[in-house]
Amino acid sequence: MIYSSELIKGTLKTIILKLLKENKRMYGYEITQMVKDMTKGKIQLTEGALYPSLHALEAEGIIVAETEYIGKRVRKYYSLSTEGKVRTKERITELADFMETMRFLLDIQPAKG
Amino acid sequence: MIYSSELIKGTLKTIILKLLKENKRMYGYEITQMVKDMTKGKIQLTEGALYPSLHALEAEGIIVAETEYIGKRVRKYYSLSTEGKVRTKERITELADFMETMRFLLDIQPAKG
DNA sequence: CACCAATGCATAAGAAAACTATGTATTATT
DNA sequence: AATAATACATAGTTTTCTTATGCATTGGTG
Numbered sequence: 001m002i003y004s005s006e007l008i009k010g011t012l013k014t015i016i017l018k019l020l021k022e023n024k025r026m027y028g029y030e031i032t033q034m035v036k037d038m039t040k041g042k043i044q045l046t047e048g049a050l051y052p053s054l055h056a057l058e059a060e061g062i063i064v065a066e067t068e069y070i071g072k073r074v075r076k077y078y079s080l081s082t083e084g085k086v087r088t089k090e091r092i093t094e095l096a097d098f099m100e101t102m103r104f105l106l107d108i109q110p111a112k113g
Numbered sequence: 114m115i116y117s118s119e120l121i122k123g124t125l126k127t128i129i130l131k132l133l134k135e136n137k138r139m140y141g142y143e144i145t146q147m148v149k150d151m152t153k154g155k156i157q158l159t160e161g162a163l164y165p166s167l168h169a170l171e172a173e174g175i176i177v178a179e180t181e182y183i184g185k186r187v188r189k190y191y192s193l194s195t196e197g198k199v200r201t202k203e204r205i206t207e208l209a210d211f212m213e214t215m216r217f218l219l220d221i222q223p224a225k226g
Numbered sequence: 227c228a229c230c231a232a233t234g235c236a237t238a239a240g241a242a243a244a245c246t247a248t249g250t251a252t253t254a255t256t
Numbered sequence: 257a258a259t260a261a262t263a264c265a266t267a268g269t270t271t272t273c274t275t276a277t278g279c280a281t282t283g284g285t286g
Binding site for chain 2: 001003004006007008009010011014015018022035038039042043092094095096097098099101102103104105106107108
């Protein structure tokens with residue numbers, strides 16, 4: 001099953017930020033692959049969704065980019081800014097809270113720890 | 114805290130369907146109030162978001178409407194169609210699965226049941 | 227009685243966000 | 257040699273929500 005894109009919309013940026021928080025430094029393609037791996041293919045980020053989001057986060061000052069060359073191929077590594085670290089915590093907290101609310105609304109039993 | 118609207122986007126229709134499943138028959142305004150009550154005000158559906166969604170679900174044949182008059186005031190009651198009941202189950206299952214995946218991705222501990 | 231808040235529907239215009247499609251280029255595999 | 261994978265980017269379209277507005281009824285309060 002691949003999740004309908006509607007579901008991912010609201011959580012995409014938070015996913016990106018969480019991965020950057022854990023891995024310190026990642027490039028776009030790497031993010032798509034890691035999300036795919038971690039979700040067993042259930043979430044497949046398209047480049048048309050990912051790159052604009054990365055650019056938006058960069059414009060907001062939440063992440064910073066460094067360009068590197070691997071041979072002749074360019075890579076843009078992203079990492080959290082100081083402010084980004086704060087914002088990331090806030091976002092994750094909000095999302096966790098939201099999921100708890102949804103769980104109650106939808107009457108879904110939590111999985112065991 | 115009121116959740117950022119991004120979060121609600123992907124789940125709005127599923128919330129509507131779940132409430133109709135549990136309550137058999139509801140009208141728009143009633144849905145906004147019930148969501149507000151059940152979430153302690155954390156999710157506030159605006160009419161501009163709700164009514165277009167209801168119309169879309171009706172156009173898809175997932176819900177059906179009946180108009181009633183309470184005095185001179187009109188009310189449109191919605192309920193799940195036969196197909197809507199099937200779709201509702203699917204959607205809830207998908208959302209539950211998605212939330213489980215997000216929980217794993219974001220490394221969030223489940224609340225105790 | 228006058229006024230305002232709440233109830234109840236609806237839609238138009240605009241904005242936000244992702245999707246599709248496309249483009250460019252390098253590197254690895256077959 | 258051809259194809260798949262890696263790696264970036266963006267233009268145009270669509271979807272969806274938000275904001276704003278409109279209309280109308282009903283209930284409560286000063």
